Amino acid sequence: MMGSVSPIIRKLSIPEFTTNTPVLVDIYIAAMNYDKAIRDTRIEVWRRNSQNPGFTAVAALMDDQVVGVAYGFNGSPDHWWQHQLRRGLRQQGGPTEEEIHIIHNYFEVAEVHVQPGFQGHGIGRKLMHELLKDKQNTFAILSTPEVDDEANHAFSLYRSLGFTDLLRQFRFDGDQRPFAVLITALPLHDS
Ligand SMILES: CC(C)(COP(=O)(O)OP(=O)(O)OC[C@H]1O[C@@H](n2cnc3c(N)ncnc32)[C@H](O)[C@@H]1OP(=O)(O)O)[C@@H](O)C(=O)NCCC(=O)NCCS
Numbered sequence: 001m002m003g004s005v006s007p008i009i010r011k012l013s014i015p016e017f018t019t020n021t022p023v024l025v026d027i028y029i030a031a032m033n034y035d036k037a038i039r040d041t042r043i044e045v046w047r048r049n050s051q052n053p054g055f056t057a058v059a060a061l062m063d064d065q066v067v068g069v070a071y072g073f074n075g076s077p078d079h080w081w082q083h084q085l086r087r088g089l090r091q092q093g094g095p096t097e098e099e100i101h102i103i104h105n106y107f108e109v110a111e112v113h114v115q116p117g118f119q120g121h122g123i124g125r126k127l128m129h130e131l132l133k134d135k136q137n138t139f140a141i142l143s144t145p146e147v148d149d150e151a152n153h154a155f156s157l158y159r160s161l162g163f164t165d166l167l168r169q170f171r172f173d174g175d176q177r178p179f180a181v182l183i184t185a186l187p188l189h190d191s
Helices: 014-032 036-049 080-091 097-103 123-132 153-160
Strands: 008-012 056-062 065-074 106-114 139-145 164-170 179-185
Touching (some): 008 014, 014 036, 014 106, 065 123, 080 097, 080 164, 139 153, 153 179
Antiparallel strands (some): 008 056, 056 065, 065 106, 139 179
């Protein structure tokens, strides 16, 4: 059984990201077990996301093969995602003053995925640390599908990095699945 593995973790420039988007999206599709039919649309969305202010992408490489990817950008009132977030906060009686403060300065972790077979060995943790290193944002926010008892690598990882609940059982427009929206103050604590 593979213990802790030592991939190269490094930032991707925007051109590196846009050139390699198909390979990165394939990792996402495999990790999330999604239908390959979404591939072209996601490639387009990911490339578009790379234009967002604050865009940062990191990859995990093992023997020149990409085995993990994470990216994000500054939260913005122009983004669909922030509109959804505001709706969720309103539904739970907010936003509170603290939540308004949060909405004004967060980094959205849009995606983090590790190739099946390489999961559970610390690569996701390294990707998150590299992605969020030296960020000027006060908070990082992400969403993840709800699972019973938070029993998956994603929840274990985010909890161990200090993420707490912002929204639970939240339904984004156009998606039937409930999501947890999780938040942490930056910098990440080192555990
Ligand atoms: C979520 C995901 C990106 C996390 O990446 P990962 O490399 O598996 O995560 P890590 O190994 O860093 O941490 C996950 C787990 O490994 C443990 N772990 C961390 N470092 C470890 C190490 N050196 N050795 C062994 N286990 C380790 C963590 O404690 C955590 O606990 P768990 O095994 O009880 O779940 C990855 O599992 C994945 O792609 N999953 C499917 C897609 C997905 O859910 N993406 C996120 C959607 S929001």
